[in-house]
Amino acid sequence: MSDIKIQMKNISKVFETDELETHALKNINITINSGDYVSISGPSGCGKSTLLSILGLLDMPSGGEYFIEGTNVTDLSLDEAAEIRNSKIGFIFQSFNLIDELSVFDNVALPLRYKTKVPSEKEISDRVHECLELVDMSHRTSHKPNQLSGGQQQRIAIARALVANPAILLVDEPTGNLDSKSGDQVMDVLEKLNECGTTICMVTHDPRYADMANIQLKLLDGSILTTPELQEAV
């Protein structure tokens, strides 16, 4: 009955530099269903960024198979990977990566304007306002990013990641540049989005935030240490 968003089968990644081979990921098997909240944590160098890059089609695995919403995306050309990345994946980075010259509205609208079939201005406006409301930022549509706090900028980045209705949000240390209060607010927004059905996969060093996820993956030396654990809904 579950709707599979992401499936990795025996994914491996080997980096080869001069005479050195680094086995960054070994035999990774992950299934992420619609509505899951997955955290990935582990010590420095264990493979978190490598895994997130492959999940986000920013890098390709050395072996194994990767499916997004049932489509095999293991051996795509760069152009095909870019198209699937734009339509299926929303990214949230530690650095918010907003465009300073654009208003909040135009930053959030950007992924819609880059779609193969660009929606009408009315559709863009409706969707941007809907997403800004979800992150409690409807009152700042005309501001520029540098007129906002770090926490507010991250909430705008979340709205931008959501706007094209991706299959999954990939989140990399979302609170890394924030004080603890703003960080908690950003995590509250992610939790609320997940409660409303958004599928999330997040890399975090913070055990408090990893605990918010219903599937907690722990990586060590490129392998998943603990198999996914589904917590009973409280």
Ligand SMILES: Nc1ncnc2c1ncn2[C@@H]1O[C@H](COP(=O)(O)OP(=O)(O)OP(=O)(O)O)[C@@H](O)[C@H]1O
């Ligand atoms: N481009 C590369 N070339 C060679 N080795 C690499 C490359 N990228 C990563 N590695 C190696 O792969 C392993 C996993 O790296 P990765 O960046 O995924 O770890 P991480 O868990 O994200 O670390 P951190 O928490 O410090 O960011 C490390 O041993 C790293 O040195």
